[in-house]
Amino acid sequence: MARARSLMSRLAAPLVAAALLSGCASMNDEARDPFEPLNRHIFAVNQAIDVALVRPIASTYREVMPAEIKKAVNNFLNYLKSPVILANDLLQGEWKRAGETTERFFYNTLALGLVDVATHIPFHDEDFGQTLAVWGIAEGPYLVLPLIGPSNPRDGIGIAVDWFIDPVYWISVNNQWDGLIYGRTAARVITARVDTIPATDDLERTSLDYYAAIRDIYRQRRADEIRNRATRPTPRVFFDQYRALIIQEQPQPAVTN
Amino acid sequence: MLDRRLFLASAAAFCLPALSARAAAPEAAKTFVRGLANEAIEVMGNKGSAGPERLAKFRELFKRGFDVDAIGRFVLGRYWRDATEAEQQEYLRLFEDLIVHTYAGRFSEYSGETLTVLDARPEDDRVLLVTSQVNRTAGPPIRLDWRIAEREGGFKIVDVVIEAVSMSVTQRSEFASVIQRGGGKVASLLTALRDKTKNMQTR
16 A cells, blocks of 8 residues: 555655646636726725725714624624525525525514524525526626625625515615615625624735635635535646645655656 | 466456545645644644744744645636746745734634635545634634645645635735735735735734
8 A cells, every 4th residue: 555655655756746837837727817907996995895884883883882782783684685585595406595585584573673583594695696506607807886895796786686576675675665675785785894893904914916816716705605604616727736735745746846 | 368367367456446546635735724724723723922923933834734835726717827036036935924923813813713725625636625624612604615725745725715715816816816806916916915014014
């Protein structure tokens, strides 16, 4: 076995080196960001708005608001999103998850959506961007949308469709409940920002190119959401290049030079 | 017939120890992660000792647990071969500084979280993925996975995956962006790394 392995690695070395070289040619376009100059510009504007407005409010909310209220707000926002989540569960053919969303909705209606009384069924999110991905539609080029932030054509369309199919929105419009529309949007923005403050602070402290780091993290996070957080397959780059570095005991000449 | 039996017997003699070693690896990998995390919390949580002293201990621990050079070279990707030998040396030194400070910063904000090691499974010939979660006092647990390479002398961490975001993959794309914006020169990355590590140290 030991002998077989050393023979294998001797045979594998040129193969790994070849994989390494061929892998390199395709590494160039990894960023998939043809509108980078414009995206960076919008990113900077979004950042300025975040620093001046969103982050301070989110930070204050996080510090000042009692934990019970923060929890109730989150529960209520999740509750209001139930119809959109259910629609996307169904569009993806996720019958079991659709059942979970429905069951949670009925339980939590008893608590007016403010208390999660269905903790035996974990909450899951869905959106139409993920549905398009499940249908096999490519994400397209990276886009930074004004106010919204990191996105791509697929997720941009997803946001618009989710907005359009949301009964809460149409009920609000018909009853002229403007406060509910604006209040919910504001609450969504602030609570989403609250969750990311520690991570973005850490990233700003440690990254060399914050924009590029966010771009890559956005893609990895979305891929995970589309898989419904299922076990992550090893990224393909690992097989192209990583293995050569970490599996070989001795660095191969092709790698070091 | 005799040949065949002999063959099977010798094959078994060769393979059995190897097979049992493979089966033991996931458990050993889990123990490795658990031990390393506990040591890191002990070092960084010990506010009694001075900052620089704590950091030195943390760096030593970090280099023991992580294959910093392999990570650094993976992160630099195709530009590794573009770099001169002197650039490669400086890069690896700066990269070590960067990730030691990155992780030290994360551990210094430690406030009673616990790590539960969940599972370990082989991903490849000598690579394992250990899954774990960080339990917080407020909010849901954070998913934290460790990609570990099996070596002659034990294990080395080669990647950390936080909520499905791989540190190595992210840094790789980030560094490529820095180099491309710097006219494809590795020197531009070194400049950025020098500035960053200097700023991080003054904190």
